[in-house]
Amino acid sequence: MGENINTRIKRHLTDIMKEEENIEAWEYFIKLNPTFDELKDIIRFTPFEKKAWEIIKKLEPNKDILLHLAEYGETIIQKEAEDLLLNNFDVDAENLENIVLSTESDKAAIALLKKNPTNDQLLTIVKHSNMSDEAAKEMLKIKQDNYELFAIIKHSNLKKIAWEKLITQSPTSEEIIEIIQETDFDEVAWDFLKKQNPPNHELSNLVNDYGESGKKREEAVDYILKNNPSISDLINPIKNEIRIHKAWDLMLKITPNDEELQSIIWRLIRLESSMKNEVATWCLKFNPNKEDLFYILEYTDIKDEAALQLIKKPLELHELADIIIHSTIEPVLNLVSKRVKFDRSQINEDSIIQEIASKILANPDLLDVNHWHTKNTNCLGGWAIALNEKAQQIEKQYGSEIAACLLIPNYKHLLFEDKEKVIKELANFSFS
């Protein structure tokens, strides 16, 4: 048969109240004698939570209803529900723990402490309430693993005792670094870590500091720099700009293998560190592969040097386009014009620009920098092509970028610029 009609109506009214503060819907809803479960939904999902709570209280809610609201209700209702629950019912340890977890209630934590809590439940109290010292004291009566000792160090005042136990349990560098970054026990922990003589790579989390604690980063880099660092040890200080020049000076003394070279190019060039140009100049000495050369071409100012190395490698035509829009030095122009069979000797770049400048400065609406060609307008490169028949053939076969760069190589920097810059430079050309 399905639900009765009133239940379905109440559900639709609830849906309306979820969408808007519709007082009519509320008044109709309460006339239909809503159940506890239906009132719970109002509290959780609608703006009528306070009204629904007042009704629940009058109906003398049972333990389960109060448990649910103590965990999930709105803050003010949560507190009242919790008080009613703990004052009137005996709540088991598991449910008390859930309340502590979801609301960080000290009252629930105190009640849980009286219930002979398990070690996991004590840990919850340590991490999620102000009763952490009481819970930690109980935990420290038995052996705890490093994760639990970390929690006690982080959240309670029994740090010293927990620390003394931790260092007898062979903590890893990673665990010590967590203590440095996430607790106020960082000085003691750092001194301990140094004395363990960790290998450099184990300090990378301190240098990178993804959690942004700001702690012991310079100290970690100083340690690394004095400890015979490899190329990969030096990348992090440079990337994070800590003792950057010292690290760079050390890197210059090492010859990277292929894998190290790729790592340097990816992390310091592709991910754009502040030293990318110096790094690129240095990397070019070591014959990087094609992919890495394209990163140098695209992401640094060392374009011509990268292009010179690239044109010695086998290249597809679209890769030539990628090169020529970044670098139009003679060897590149010669290679591309040979590949597409274009005679550049007949081209007078200044005349082309002069002609375009005259057109555009007389009527700037003819310039559309966002499209190569439209019905009545072109971009700068598009105009250059439109004025040269041979270039139009090149464009048809090899694309607009190659055609335009062969015609106006010294203006390639304007092919992907905003309109204002292009017009300004055309004006400067025109009046010079």
Place this chain on the structure above:
Amino acid sequence: MGIYATEFYFKKELPKVDAIKRKFKEITGIRLEYKPGLELNELATDSNDIINFLNSPESAILGYTLFSCEGFSIVRLGEYMIPNSKSFYLECGITIKNMYFFHALSKTMLELGGHIIKPESYRDEEDLEIDKYLEPYNPYERWWKRIKKWEDMNNVERAAFKGKYAQ
């Protein structure tokens, strides 16, 4: 398999499917198809019907919402969009052979007033300083300008959209 994804944000409302299709055709010259992933067992007339359906015990999302275009691999919406959401992901498989469709659809969203959210930025949906997470859109930049009508592009220009990890 990995995915390639871009997140878009609209400051006001999300664009209508018809508007997306029109703008896409204007940019590429190609027809765009759209398939919603939520199939209702009744006629849906407004967003309330969809909300009710999602909240009912019978609801089931039957598949991803997809954009498709003849000759290209599909692009999907990353998650079923929550009503009143202002952001969504466009996704495609990382081994896709040709990225033209994905990038053209991205350009379509930008032309309709959307913004790309900077990758790896963590923010609240309700963050009032949303501008700091948005990438600027400059249609004259090479990345966007190279997206011409598909039929107007020669093989060299089309080759630039070859998927990096295509198998």
